Amino acid sequence: MEVVKCGACAGAGSGSGGRGGIGIGGACVGRNLVRAYSPRRLSGPGPASAPALGVSSSSSSSSSPSRSCRRLFSEARPLLSRRAFSRTLCRKRVVSAMDQSSEKSAASGTTATTEVTGAKEAELLQAFCGIPSIDKAWTSSSRRGSGGVDVVVAMSSVNLQANAKRTFISTVYIPDPSGNAEDYHWSPFPFELGGALLIVPSPSGTKLLIVRKADPIAKEGPAAIKLEIWGPGQLLKELFVAPSVHGSLYADGWFEGVSWSNDEESIAYVAEEPSAPLPVYGQSLFATGQSSSRSEAESDASSWKGQGEWMEDWGESYTGKRRPMLFVASINSGCVQRVEGIPKDISVGQVVWAPAPPPGEPAQQLIFVGWPSYATNFSTARKLGMKYCYNRPCALYAIEAPSESRVVAQAAVHPVKLTGEVSSAVIPRFSPDGTQLVFLSAKAAVDSGAHCATNSLNAIDWPTDGVVSANLPMREVVPVVMNPREDGFPGLYVSNIIAQPWLSDGSTLLFTSAWRSMQVILAVNIESGAITRITPHDTIASWSLLGVQDDVVLAVSSSPTSPPCLKLGNNLSSSTNTGSGKKWDWSNINIPSLKFPSKVETALATMTYEVLQVPLERAEPTNSESGGPKPSIEVIYVSPRIFHSKQPQGAKKSDVPPLIVVLHGGPHSVSQTTYSRPLVFLSALGFSLLHVNYRGSTGFGEEALQSLRGNVGRQDVDDVLLAVEHVISEGLAERQRIGVLGGSHGGFLTSHLIGQAPDAFVTGVLRNPVCNLSSMIGVTDIPDWCYVETFGKDALSAYSDAPSISDLSMFYKASPIAHLSKVKVPTLFLLGAQDRRVPASNGLQYVQALRARGLEVKVIIFPEDMHAIDRPQSEFESFLNIGTWFKRFLLNSGA
Numbered sequence: 001m002e003v004v005k006c007g008a009c010a011g012a013g014s015g016s017g018g019r020g021g022i023g024i025g026g027a028c029v030g031r032n033l034v035r036a037y038s039p040r041r042l043s044g045p046g047p048a049s050a051p052a053l054g055v056s057s058s059s060s061s062s063s064s065p066s067r068s069c070r071r072l073f074s075e076a077r078p079l080l081s082r083r084a085f086s087r088t089l090c091r092k093r094v095v096s097a098m099d100q101s102s103e104k105s106a107a108s109g110t111t112a113t114t115e116v117t118g119a120k121e122a123e124l125l126q127a128f129c130g131i132p133s134i135d136k137a138w139t140s141s142s143r144r145g146s147g148g149v150d151v152v153v154a155m156s157s158v159n160l161q162a163n164a165k166r167t168f169i170s171t172v173y174i175p176d177p178s179g180n181a182e183d184y185h186w187s188p189f190p191f192e193l194g195g196a197l198l199i200v201p202s203p204s205g206t207k208l209l210i211v212r213k214a215d216p217i218a219k220e221g222p223a224a225i226k227l228e229i230w231g232p233g234q235l236l237k238e239l240f241v242a243p244s245v246h247g248s249l250y251a252d253g254w255f256e257g258v259s260w261s262n263d264e265e266s267i268a269y270v271a272e273e274p275s276a277p278l279p280v281y282g283q284s285l286f287a288t289g290q291s292s293s294r295s296e297a298e299s300d301a302s303s304w305k306g307q308g309e310w311m312e313d314w315g316e317s318y319t320g321k322r323r324p325m326l327f328v329a330s331i332n333s334g335c336v337q338r339v340e341g342i343p344k345d346i347s348v349g350q351v352v353w354a355p356a357p358p359p360g361e362p363a364q365q366l367i368f369v370g371w372p373s374y375a376t377n378f379s380t381a382r383k384l385g386m387k388y389c390y391n392r393p394c395a396l397y398a399i400e401a402p403s404e405s406r407v408v409a410q411a412a413v414h415p416v417k418l419t420g421e422v423s424s425a426v427i428p429r430f431s432p433d434g435t436q437l438v439f440l441s442a443k444a445a446v447d448s449g450a451h452c453a454t455n456s457l458n459a460i461d462w463p464t465d466g467v468v469s470a471n472l473p474m475r476e477v478v479p480v481v482m483n484p485r486e487d488g489f490p491g492l493y494v495s496n497i498i499a500q501p502w503l504s505d506g507s508t509l510l511f512t513s514a515w516r517s518m519q520v521i522l523a524v525n526i527e528s529g530a531i532t533r534i535t536p537h538d539t540i541a542s543w544s545l546l547g548v549q550d551d552v553v554l555a556v557s558s559s560p561t562s563p564p565c566l567k568l569g570n571n572l573s574s575s576t577n578t579g580s581g582k583k584w585d586w587s588n589i590n591i592p593s594l595k596f597p598s599k600v601e602t603a604l605a606t607m608t609y610e611v612l613q614v615p616l617e618r619a620e621p622t623n624s625e626s627g628g629p630k631p632s633i634e635v636i637y638v639s640p641r642i643f644h645s646k647q648p649q650g651a652k653k654s655d656v657p658p659l660i661v662v663l664h665g666g667p668h669s670v671s672q673t674t675y676s677r678p679l680v681f682l683s684a685l686g687f688s689l690l691h692v693n694y695r696g697s698t699g700f701g702e703e704a705l706q707s708l709r710g711n712v713g714r715q716d717v718d719d720v721l722l723a724v725e726h727v728i729s730e731g732l733a734e735r736q737r738i739g740v741l742g743g744s745h746g747g748f749l750t751s752h753l754i755g756q757a758p759d760a761f762v763t764g765v766l767r768n769p770v771c772n773l774s775s776m777i778g779v780t781d782i783p784d785w786c787y788v789e790t791f792g793k794d795a796l797s798a799y800s801d802a803p804s805i806s807d808l809s810m811f812y813k814a815s816p817i818a819h820l821s822k823v824k825v826p827t828l829f830l831l832g833a834q835d836r837r838v839p840a841s842n843g844l845q846y847v848q849a850l851r852a853r854g855l856e857v858k859v860i861i862f863p864e865d866m867h868a869i870d871r872p873q874s875e876f877e878s879f880l881n882i883g884t885w886f887k888r889f890l891l892n893s894g895a
C-alpha cells in the first residue's frame, strides 16, 4: 500500500463513466410518492416481515452546546435537563408524568427546575431507534460467475449515546437473481463503518473509494481529507490532501459529486475551495495572513488572528461552507489538481466524466452543474438559500479535465454551457453507449419562483467525435405534467438518480419519483418518452431504487407501519409465457434471524394505514377547462390498531383513537406512505395520524401545486379543515380529541389553524414554525420564499432585498401572528438555535405573545440544531416531549 501526500501538483486523468457517491451521513434517494386507486380507500397491510439489526450503542460522547448558547437559552428548556436526559437514556428510569407546577411557571414565562417525564415512552422510543434503515446498496456481477449478483448494503441506526448515526455494511450474494430469487446468502455479520464521509465503488466494482476526514495530527502533516483507494482484499493507496489544495469534500447529497474515470485511474470530485488567510493583529504584527506571519502569530502571545471578511454561503445547512469547486485526483501519481477556468461566481456540483473521446480527438471532458452566486430569477445580487430550494437557476457545463500532460493548457480552459436558455439542469447521467446525456430540469420551479415544482426530463445528443459545443441538439423526454388524469402519471418529482440507473436495453432509465402520496420506481424510455411504473400496483407502500444490475433491480420498500425492507425485482417482459401480464416480479431479501424488540413488534402488529380521497366540495375546480377529475386532496390515515371506520351503532366513542393531524412543510413537499421512526412512535403511543397532502403538495401535477402560491394561510388552511371534517364524518376521529403537529411551513399552518379555527384542535405542536413572515423576511436565508408564497405570481417582480412598508404589511396579514388574539389552546414549541431558514426568533416572538395572553406554552430550544432538528438526541427529546404532550392533552380529554 502506498501513502501519498498531495500539496498541489499536476495530475493525470482520462476515461469516463461516473458513478455517484454515497453519503454516509446524508439523506438518500427519492422524495415523493404515489397512490390513489379507484377504490376510494385502500388499506395497507400490517407490518411486513422486515429485518432488524440489534446493534448495541457504545460510548457516551454527547457534544456540548457552546457556552454562549447555553447561557442564552437555559431559561427556555423546561423539560429534560442534560443530566436528567442522560439518566433517561442510560438507566431507563424516569419519573412521573407532567408536573403541573411547570404549567404555572410556563404561563408566567419562568421555568421550574427540570422535571422528567415518560419513562415508558422513552423506552419505547429507544426501542424504535434500534431499527435500521436501508440507505444505499451497490450491485455488481458476482466474480463467482454464472449470472450471480453481489450486493453491498449500507444500513444505519441511531446511536443515541454518541448523538450520531451508526452506519454499517453487510453483503448478500444472490446466485440466480432472475430465476430463484428466494436463494440468497447474507454474510454472517454486518460491520460498522466508522468515520467515512463517502464510499464510492468504481463502475467495474473492482475498486472502492473511501473518503475520510484526515487525522489532524497524522505524521503525513496537516490534511483536509484522506482518500483511500481499496482493491479486492487490500488498501491500494492513501492520499492525504493538504488544506492548501482544498477544504472538506462536499458529501451533502446536492453539490456532492464523485465520479470515477472510465479507466478507473482518476476520480473527479467536489470540495470546498481552500480557506483565505486570516489577518493577524498584535503588538509587532499587522499582516494579512502570509503564512510566515501566521506561524509567527501562533507562537507569539501578543498577536492574534482576526476574523477576515464575511463570506456569503448557501444558507441553511451550509453555514461557513466555502465555494464548491472541482478537483481531479490521479490514483497512480497521487496528485490532486483543481479544475481551472470556472468563473469565480459559479458554484459547482454533481460532476460526471464524459465518455472517453476517440484517440487523437479533443481532451476528456467533465460535465458539471453550475449555480451562479446570484439568483437570476429574482432581482438580487445575493446568494439565496439552497437547501430544499430547487428553484435556483443552474446549467450544465462541460470543461476539459486536467491531465498531467496538459497542466499549462488548463489555464486557458473555459467551460462550455450545454443547456442554453433552459433555466435549470441538474443530475446529469450518460446513457451506457455514451450517445445521450440525460438530465432533470426544475425549470417549473425556477420560472415560477416556487421552491419545488414538477420536473421535466431532457436529453442532449452527445457528439461521438468528442467535439463539444454550446448548441448540441437537446430535447424534452418527459415534459412537466399540468393536470394528471385521476390515477394517471402525475409528473416527475425526483431528487436523485443513482449512478448506474439503466436497464440492459441501454435506453431505459430507472429512478424514484413521487406519485401522489406514494414513492414509486419509474422506468422511462429515453427514445420514446414512454413511462412505466415498475413497482407493484397492488400496494400503497412506498418504494425507492437502490441499484440496477443487468435487468435485476434492488429496491427498498417501507410504509407507515412497516420498517424498510430490501426487495429484488425481476423484469419479466422478455419472458414469453408469464401469463400474468405482469412486467416485474418482486421478492423479499430478508435479513435472516434479525428481530425487532418485542414492544416494537407488538405495536407494529396492530397498526394499519390507508390513503383517502377528500373531495374539495367547496373549492373551485382547478382543472374544469381540461375536463379533468373532480378536485380532491389526498390524506394518509394511520391507525394504531385495527379499527373500523364505520363503527357499529352503540360502539363506545372511546374506541376511536385520538387523532394527531400531521402537516408537512415546504409547502411544496409531500407526506408519503414511508416509514418514519418518530411518527411510528406516536402511533405506538395510541394515536391515529392524519397526514394531509393539501393542494400545493408535490406529486399531484403542476397546476394543483402552483394553486397555493399567493394563497398560503387560506387555501391550505381550508384543505386541512376539510380533511379533518372528512375523517370525523367517516368515524375515524372524535371532534374533542384532535391535536395538530407541523414543522416549518407545517408549523405556519399549525399556528394558523389554532388561530383561525380555535375550537378545532385541543393543542398544537410546532417545530421551527413560520409565525411572522414580516419579521422572518429580514433574517431568513430565503426571503424569496416569503415573497413567492405571499405574493404569488407577482413575487418575481415584487421581490426586494429591502421590503417596503406595504410589503411588510402584506407579510404580516398573511401570517399566523395576525390571528394570535383568537388562540386559546396550549402549545409546545421545538426550536433549533442554528436554524437559518426560519430562525428561532420567529417562533419565540409568537411564544412570548401567547404567554402574554396567559396561555400555556412550553418551549425547548436545541442550541446546536438547524432547521430539521434531526440530531439523534434532539429528535429523541423532541418526539418524547411531543408524545407525552399529546398524551396529556388528547388522552385525558373528550369522552
Ligand SMILES: CC(=O)N[C@@H](C)C(=O)N[C@@H](C)C(=O)O
Pocket (backbone or CB within 6 Å): 387, 388, 389, 451, 664, 665, 666, 667, 669, 743, 744, 745, 746, 770, 782, 785, 837, 838, 867, 868
Ligand atoms: C423551502 C423551505 O425550506 N420552506 C420552509 C419554510 C419549509 O417549510 N421547509 C420544509 C422543507 C421543512 O419541512 O422544513
